[in-house]
Amino acid sequence: MIEYIKGELTELTPAMAVIEAGGVGYGLCITLNTYTSLQGTKKNDGNATKLYVHEQLVTGGRDDSFTLYGFSTKQERELYRLLITVNGVGGNTARMILSATTPADLCNTIASGNEKMLKTVKGIGPKAAQRIILELRDKIVSLGITGELHASAGTDGAAETVNSDIRDEAVAALSALGFSPAPSAKAVTAILKEAPDTPVQDVIKAALKMIK
Numbered sequence: 001m002i003e004y005i006k007g008e009l010t011e012l013t014p015a016m017a018v019i020e021a022g023g024v025g026y027g028l029c030i031t032l033n034t035y036t037s038l039q040g041t042k043k044n045d046g047n048a049t050k051l052y053v054h055e056q057l058v059t060g061g062r063d064d065s066f067t068l069y070g071f072s073t074k075q076e077r078e079l080y081r082l083l084i085t086v087n088g089v090g091g092n093t094a095r096m097i098l099s100a101t102t103p104a105d106l107c108n109t110i111a112s113g114n115e116k117m118l119k120t121v122k123g124i125g126p127k128a129a130q131r132i133i134l135e136l137r138d139k140i141v142s143l144g145i146t147g148e149l150h151a152s153a154g155t156d157g158a159a160e161t162v163n164s165d166i167r168d169e170a171v172a173a174l175s176a177l178g179f180s181p182a183p184s185a186k187a188v189t190a191i192l193k194e195a196p197d198t199p200v201q202d203v204i205k206a207a208l209k210m211i212k
Contacts, residue, residue, distance in 0.1 A: 002053040005070070009049040012038055017070055019049055028053065028070030029091075031080075032099035037072040052077045056091055067091070074168065076103045082139055086131050093123045107140050139182065162192040170203045174211070183211050 005028070007021030014035045018025050028051055030038075038049065051070035054077055069091065071077040076098060083094035100121050101109065109117045110133055118129035167188050174184035187207040191198060198206070 002055055002068070004050055004052045005068075006048050006050040008047075009038065017049075017051065019051060019070075026068060028068045029095065030070050031076065031095050033076060033102060034070060034072040054080060069095070073103070075164070079103050079106060079140075082136050083132070086128070086135050088128050088131065089124075093121075096123065097121050110136050110140055113137070141186075162189055163196060166198070166200045166203060167192055169200050170207060173200075173204050174207060179211055187211050 005019050005021055005026050007019045007026075009017060010020050010025060011018035012035070014032055015029065017028050017030050017034070017038060019028065020026075030051070034051070051072060052074050054069040054071070056067045056069065057065070069077075069080065071080065080094050080098060083089050083097060084091060089097075097106065097118070101117070108114075113133050115126065115129040115133065118124050118132055119126060124132075167185070170188045171181060171184045174188070175181050184207060187210040188203055190210070191203050191206050
């Protein structure tokens with residue numbers, strides 16, 4: 001499994017990025033969000049570009065296909081993977097959804113049940129919009145992938161952030177220990193919300209006491 005590809009950006013269009021790594025040019029389908037993040041990277045300037053990868057293998061038809069999707073952040077890739085679990089949402093449709101809005105706004109759209117926004121995306125009708133909201137609302141909250149935790153009532157309403165690197169490392173460690181990702185992420189996010197600078201090993205220890 002390919003986790004990410006890191007190398008020289010040699011070609012870039014709104015739909016495709018080509019990264020050369022180890023003498024091989026990898027063509028990755030990208031969203032407009034990732035395209036925007038890569039626009040500041042000069043092609044052939046020697047600086048390394050890193051994209052997180054989702055691999056899609058389609059078999060059983062007249063021609064088998066193998067496609068690589070590239071994302072500038074793990075958050076966007078996780079959202080993509082959640083979207084394609086919804087019946088009727090294929091790879092290209094998920095990419096269009098993520099091109100129509102930012103990952104944070106999409107999370108807010110799903111969490112708030114905003115069907116109207118989802119229906120503006122080509123290929124998403126009322127039933128598909130309802131399925132996306134119904135099936136993913138709890139998941140995006142429990143996984144903590146929005147990168148934002150809105151302040152509860154009684155605060156000034158400002159958004160709080162958690163250290164995504166520590167969160168991801170802690171959740172990965174807990175998953176390796178046999179705990180499910182969703183409750184692990186929920187516990188870790190809660191810990192980091194209260195104490196953002198907690199070392200990862202302490203986050204894991206505290207989470208072990210919270211996960212049932």
